[in-house]
């Protein structure tokens with residue numbers, strides 16, 4: 001059974017941990033969008049790994065990890081990550097496959113990212129400035145350089161020269177030398193070559209041979225370029241549609257969809273966040289949840305669980321179940337609010353507004369639940385949770401519309417509750433190793 005695991009909020013839901021613990025069930029882990037702005041943090045036996053581009057499945061021996069055509073790849077960042085894994089005794093190069101159709105991030109993409117954010121001033125998006133947006137822009141404008149092009153010296157030279165010269169005209173005072181860019185690319189392209197494959201064909205063959213795939217999403221549904229809170233979004237389809245377009249698989253290849261949500265809400269960067277808490281409670285959630293970006297270190301904006309936004313995540317992705325993370329961060333709170341609807345211009349909305357201007361005007365309607373004093377941190381059986389924590393989960397399930405198949409109570413792999421009463425075929429008889 002293949003399973004998609006993706007973020008159903010604004011990203012940083014703890015997908016890295018969930019993917020990591022589910023990985024032993026699968027033969028391949030395939031990422032379908034984004035770039036090295038993802039920043040999954042995984043702890044294994046106390047060692048911390050921040051994986052930006054490579055699927056976190058790489059931490060498991062024998063698992064093949066795939067970077068699909070839907071990604072933009074910075075080869076320098078990719079090899080930095082490969083080398084870092086190598087220092088921990090993980091030979092990533094042998095188990096990593098990169099699509100020939102993935103687009104390459106070049107040095108001028110990073111310059112353009114900084115430039116465009118500076119030009120937007122007050123209206124900046126809050127990007128990670130890694131050149132990801134400009135690389136996707138080139139892809140859509142049909143002037144991008146793809147991983148497969150690195151093996152074609154003539155096309156590569158022509159495209160690099162044209163693109164660098166065009167960028168030099170755009171970026172004031174830029175005198176980037178296209179020959180230097182080309183030389184660097186040739187060298188790195190040669191190292192990349194053994195990993196490059198037709199990913200769609202490879203996945204089709206794997207499935208024909210009875211192998212199973214975990215489709216790994218980065219960022220979250222509300223940051224999706226089409227279905228997120230545009231323009232405060234990422235440049236790719238983080239939601240379920242990205243699996244098909246970003247890997248070249250048909251929709252029936254996806255046999256289950258697990259949405260990762262936090263027991264509260266966070267968002268990094270700009271854009272509306274209806275349940276945002278700017279006072280001491282926001283600080284409390286940020287500090288207890290260590291809500292600082294894994295890649296940029298930026299403090300995340302924090303708020304209560306937003307069931308309207310989560311329901312939208314269920315609709316856009318056709319979620320079968322939730323993986324509810326960071327329940328332990330709410331330990332010790334006297335009361336916990338859940339946003340059940342929005343109030344906007346005298347109306348009560350129960351569906352997430354399509355119009356961002358309307359979303360910006362929405363005020364949350366809260367339902368207050370009692371908190372719990374006994375810790376949930378590290379609890380591994382549902383029945384061992386404090387009663388009020390169980391009630392809180394039940395209410396989240398009811399308001400969101402799908403059950404929580406997994407509840408996470410700490411950053412460690414083992415701090416996880418698996419609900420065998422929640423039937424998701426791809427998770428049946430799962431054992432956490």
Ligand code: GDP
Pocket residue numbers: 007011012013014015016017038039040041042043219289293294325326327328329408409410411412
């Ligand atoms: P991702 O991009 O969705 O994987 O999310 P991040 O890795 O950016 O953020 C998740 C952070 O929360 C990581 O530091 C995880 O180790 C941590 N984490 C994941 N699940 C839990 C949990 O249940 N409780 C706590 N306290 N931390 C968690």
